[in-house]
Amino acid sequence: MASNTIIFGGSGKCARHITRMLAAEGHNVHSVIRGHGQRSDMESLESLGAKTIIQSIEESSIEDMASIIKQTKASTVLWCAGAGGGSPERTQAVDNEGAIRSMDATAQAGVKRYIIISAIDVRDRQGKPEPEWYDDGDRQRSERVWNMIGPYMQAKFTADRNLVTENARRGLEYTIVRPGGLTSDAGKGTIAAGKVHLSSTISREDVASVVVECMKNGGTKGLAFDCVGGDTPVRDAVAEVAKEKIDGFAGRY
Numbered sequence: 001m002a003s004n005t006i007i008f009g010g011s012g013k014c015a016r017h018i019t020r021m022l023a024a025e026g027h028n029v030h031s032v033i034r035g036h037g038q039r040s041d042m043e044s045l046e047s048l049g050a051k052t053i054i055q056s057i058e059e060s061s062i063e064d065m066a067s068i069i070k071q072t073k074a075s076t077v078l079w080c081a082g083a084g085g086g087s088p089e090r091t092q093a094v095d096n097e098g099a100i101r102s103m104d105a106t107a108q109a110g111v112k113r114y115i116i117i118s119a120i121d122v123r124d125r126q127g128k129p130e131p132e133w134y135d136d137g138d139r140q141r142s143e144r145v146w147n148m149i150g151p152y153m154q155a156k157f158t159a160d161r162n163l164v165t166e167n168a169r170r171g172l173e174y175t176i177v178r179p180g181g182l183t184s185d186a187g188k189g190t191i192a193a194g195k196v197h198l199s200s201t202i203s204r205e206d207v208a209s210v211v212v213e214c215m216k217n218g219g220t221k222g223l224a225f226d227c228v229g230g231d232t233p234v235r236d237a238v239a240e241v242a243k244e245k246i247d248g249f250a251g252r253y
């Protein structure tokens, strides 16, 4: 049966793949995009099968977001937005505060299913133990990334922690998808998920497949899991994470 999905950050690169995949399966996609003269964005998203809604995340209140979620009659809210690691102020406004408002808006609109694309290695590095499967390569990579884009990682961390710790109040059926470094390569249809190392990249098209698979696999509700490039078909990798309840964020926030 056709379902309605709303995507915050609908004009983003992962979001476009998700839109195409959902539309191909007959689902309705509503893309929230910024309103700075994005006629070409609107046309290209509509050609993928989406309906566009112009509303800047930074300028949207919880009520604004809840109102568009309700209008679309969405059963799933996807957060694919991000300030792209630009200024720390925009990163804070979009990746942290905007994401948290979207969580409250989803709850306010009465929608349960909420899936957010976060990032691998988002965690409390000072206060909590490092993942037990990390090796020296992971440690060095983690140090390098946090030194390079600390405000971005911290913004994602604060949003993800809020999603998990405030869920008694919101009651969302959330999934946090935590990909490694993204590429624009064509998807392979295979990944590694769960307890993975940080070095492998993953294509945005494969991340999109992971998100779409999470929508189909209810066992991913309540989980935050890592995914990178690998050799396991997306459906099997996600099924394994769901079955074993592998959560890369638990105990690290």
Ligand SMILES: NC(=O)c1ccc[n+]([C@@H]2O[C@H](COP(=O)([O-])OP(=O)(O)OC[C@H]3O[C@@H](n4cnc5c(N)ncnc54)[C@H](OP(=O)(O)O)[C@@H]3O)[C@@H](O)[C@H]2O)c1
Pocket (backbone or CB within 6 Å): 008, 009, 010, 011, 012, 013, 014, 015, 032, 033, 034, 055, 056, 057, 058, 059, 080, 081, 082, 083, 084, 094, 117, 118, 119, 120, 179, 180, 181, 182, 183, 204
């Ligand atoms: N790059 C990596 O290696 C990496 C690794 C792990 C996770 N991630 C995360 O994965 C997610 C998806 O990545 P991606 O490459 O698909 O991202 P992307 O192409 O940069 O898409 C992000 C989208 O967010 C939108 N956005 C930003 N500010 C907005 C605002 N105020 N109002 C409405 N929309 C706004 C952008 O719109 P505009 O085009 O108008 O700016 C853009 O369409 C992001 O959250 C990213 O942080 C990235």
